Amino acid sequence: MALSLDNINLLSLLLLFLILPSTSQTYARPRSVVLPIIKDSKTLQYLAQLNQRTPLVPLKLTVDLGGQFLWVDCAGYVSSTYAPSHCNSFQCTLANSNNCIKECTYSSPMPGCYNNTCGLLPDNTVIGGVGSTGQLGQDVLSIPSAYTGLVYSVPKFLFICAKGYLLDSLASGVTGMAGLGRTNISLPSQFSAYFRFDRKFAVCLSPSTVSNGAIVFGNGVPGGIDTSKSLLYTPLLINPVSTATSYFGNESSSDYFIGVQSVKVNGKLIRFDSKLLSIDNQDFGGTKISTVYPYMVMATSIYNAVLEAFANEMPHIPRVKAVPPFGLCYNSSSINNTSHAGPDVPHIDLVFQRKSVYWRIYGANSMVKVSNDVMCLGIVNIGSKPRTSIVLGGHFIEDILLQFDIPHARLGFSNSLLLQNKSCSDINAKSMS
Ligand SMILES: *[C@@H]1O[C@H](CO)[C@@H](O)[C@H](O)[C@H]1NC(C)=O
Ligand SMILES: *[C@@H]1O[C@H](CO)[C@@H](O)[C@H](O)[C@H]1NC(C)=O
Ligand SMILES: *[C@@H]1O[C@H](CO)[C@@H](O)[C@H](O)[C@H]1NC(C)=O
Ligand SMILES: *[C@@H]1O[C@H](CO)[C@@H](O)[C@H](O)[C@H]1NC(C)=O
Numbered sequence: 120m121a122l123s124l125d126n127i128n129l130l131s132l133l134l135l136f137l138i139l140p141s142t143s144q145t146y147a148r149p150r151s152v153v154l155p156i157i158k159d160s161k162t163l164q165y166l167a168q169l170n171q172r173t174p175l176v177p178l179k180l181t182v183d184l185g186g187q188f189l190w191v192d193c194a195g196y197v198s199s200t201y202a203p204s205h206c207n208s209f210q211c212t213l214a215n216s217n218n219c220i221k222e223c224t225y226s227s228p229m230p231g232c233y234n235n236t237c238g239l240l241p242d243n244t245v246i247g248g249v250g251s252t253g254q255l256g257q258d259v260l261s262i263p264s265a266y267t268g269l270v271y272s273v274p275k276f277l278f279i280c281a282k283g284y285l286l287d288s289l290a291s292g293v294t295g296m297a298g299l300g301r302t303n304i305s306l307p308s309q310f311s312a313y314f315r316f317d318r319k320f321a322v323c324l325s326p327s328t329v330s331n332g333a334i335v336f337g338n339g340v341p342g343g344i345d346t347s348k349s350l351l352y353t354p355l356l357i358n359p360v361s362t363a364t365s366y367f368g369n370e371s372s373s374d375y376f377i378g379v380q381s382v383k384v385n386g387k388l389i390r391f392d393s394k395l396l397s398i399d400n401q402d403f404g405g406t407k408i409s410t411v412y413p414y415m416v417m418a419t420s421i422y423n424a425v426l427e428a429f430a431n432e433m434p435h436i437p438r439v440k441a442v443p444p445f446g447l448c449y450n451s452s453s454i455n456n457t458s459h460a461g462p463d464v465p466h467i468d469l470v471f472q473r474k475s476v477y478w479r480i481y482g483a484n485s486m487v488k489v490s491n492d493v494m495c496l497g498i499v500n501i502g503s504k505p506r507t508s509i510v511l512g513g514h515f516i517e518d519i520l521l522q523f524d525i526p527h528a529r530l531g532f533s534n535s536l537l538l539q540n541k542s543c544s545d546i547n548a549k550s551m552s
């Protein structure tokens with residue numbers, strides 16, 4: 120008997136029914152999963168709230184876009200579902216760890232201290248600090264339902280147990296970091312493997328410290344923000360050498376690099392040593408996007424050229440004393456507001472390989488209010504030969520939709536949503552498209 124199309128559909132429906140777990144709140148195969156993100160007013164870090172373990176414990180984590188994996192301080196860890204990853208297991212291979220910890224010196228085993236378990240070095244990328252080797256293990260990880268009314272759980276989520284002192288400079292209540300970087304055990308990789316959606320995720324950060332932005336894992340773009348048709352794309356580049364502080368192996372960087380070729384201020388090309396924009400043969404240079412830097416960071420020669428050009432475009436506006444870490448500040452009352460995209464200042468364009476594709480930065484993203492009457496250009500000088508020449512940090516990517524599309528090795532980016540009188544806090548998870 121030949122199966123008709125209808126029979127096949129019926130069959131797959133039946134299969135789906137069998138696959139679906141019995142817990143009614145859990146939905147096994149979403150098209151995408153939304154993780155609300157809130158900005159911390161003190162540290163300017165972007166925080167995610169997840170649940171982990173059995174019974175579930177809430178975890179507050181600092182989001183690290185280029186981070187290698189999820190790490191958490193395992194002090195007081197209690198869970199009936201934790202399992203360590205034994206040396207040479209599939210999990211250790213996936214995590215690219217051949218560092219086998221044969222014997223843990225504590226008397227009784229506990230999460231973070233098992234014999235014959237593989238380890239990795241967790242990184243506090245906010246302070247550039249590295250802890251001692253942490254152990255790889257797995258446990259239940261779930262995204263709370265507050266946003267969508269649905270609970271999404273990954274039963275065997277791989278993560279690293281770190282020691283407490285690695286929490287220095289992280290926001291209050293935070294017990295670890297959530298890495299979204301280019302590895303096989305980052306959040307996007309494990310979510311897409313488990314939920315079987317493409318290795319894609321969208322980031323929409325809100326400058327607000329009271330209303331959420333979001334990270335959307337999977338195929339959807341956030342509802343309430345119709346930018347899917349207006350995204351521009353540029354290739355995501357791979358830096359062949361790790362940019363992690365903990366690097367001493369042989370792997371490529373987990374950071375997301377993009378190919379900025381030139382910089383313009385009010386449409387005028389800025390002159391500086393453009394070699395800084397490419398990743399050189401010692402793997403220095405290039406442009407990356409990061410959520411652990413609050414502002415934009417530039418190598419000295421780019422910084423000087425951009426600041427000079429920016430100031431030249433505002434000849435009649437008096438400058439005020441610079442407020443560190445910034446070098447160019449104005450009295451806010453002498454700068455007009457645009458109707459949507461913040462202070463009326465020169466726009467900065469990051470121009471990509473295809474010259475018709477550029478990322479235009481408006482005042483809302485470039486100017487930082489440092490006091491009631493002073494605002495500064497939010498660019499920080501990082502030194503003459505930093506590891507990465509330009510870092511687009513938090514303030515510069517707020518209220519912009521970014522889609523990291525790993526299978527197509529490209530970054531999709533929208534214009535400032537403010538131009539459409541929208542913002543990242545408009546994301547409506549119930550109407551994903
Ligand atoms: C890790 O991911 C890459 C693709 O990004 C893939 O080629 C590789 O096989 C993966 N490694 C393992 C151990 O799954
Ligand atoms: C590890 O193995 C050693 C030697 O066999 C043993 O004394 C120790 O208790 C074990 N530690 C843990 C954490 O299992
Ligand atoms: C580094 O990678 C190369 C090629 O991928 C490999 O041949 C070499 O053994 C690796 N070295 C180390 C130290 O892992
Ligand atoms: C900014 O301008 C206002 C009005 O002209 C003035 O009162 C204030 O002192 C100025 N602030 C600074 C920091 O220059």
Ligand SMILES: *[C@@H]1O[C@H](CO)[C@@H](O)[C@H](O)[C@H]1NC(C)=O
Pocket residue numbers: 451452453454455456
């Ligand atoms: C611009 O807008 C801000 C806040 O919306 C306001 O505080 C400021 O006074 C405005 N500046 C001018 C020059 O109108």
Ligand SMILES: *[C@@H]1O[C@H](CO)[C@@H](O)[C@H](O)[C@H]1NC(C)=O
Pocket residue numbers: 436453454455463
């Ligand atoms: C601000 O707007 C006013 C009114 O449109 C205009 O006269 C003035 O030149 C503007 N100032 C700047 C610095 O753009």
Ligand SMILES: *[C@@H]1O[C@H](CO)[C@@H](O)[C@H](O)[C@H]1NC(C)=O
Pocket residue numbers: 540
């Ligand atoms: C922008 O949106 C707000 C509410 O989201 C609305 O009140 C306002 O009228 C809109 N402004 C424009 C110019 O469309």
